[in-house]
Amino acid sequence: MHTLIEYRVRPVTRYVLTRFEQVTDGDDESGGSVCLGEFDRADTAFHIGCALARDDDRGGSPAADETKEVKFPDHPDHTDKTVGYELHPF
Template structure:
């Protein structure tokens, strides 16, 4: 019999939300929360972008508002290749949704909400 233990690197991508504010007394405060953990950068980026866009729309802030910062893609891409399907965002090819177990009517915001609820694969 032979037994071997090894340590192998694992790369995961975590989506976070950071919020900062200056109170009426002039003091700055902030906090960070984790929104999900993903196997690859592209999926994490698409989820982060969808969450940011959803919050941006809910807040009603105009496009280009400096108060909200969208995630940046490592290849310089500012917006993912996504389309709006009803009120949900989806990748144009659909392959990422299939890999994540999302139906055609679901978008990345649904995935992030499932992830937060501990139901994501």
């Protein structure tokens, strides 16, 4: 009788969609990031991220003393892989 047990490490590619929000009020600054989902395909994560960003962008007009900037996601297949993805400070 012969038993073979083998362990392997294999790469797995997943795409995580995050939402980062930073609020600056004078000298005060706060922010945070939340994971909104994990996807098998870059296209799926990208399209959902665009839809959510579009929803945030349409979310009413800011108050007179407030500005709002919504950054839409970059498609992971169209970024420079040597540099990596943009990291937000949190």
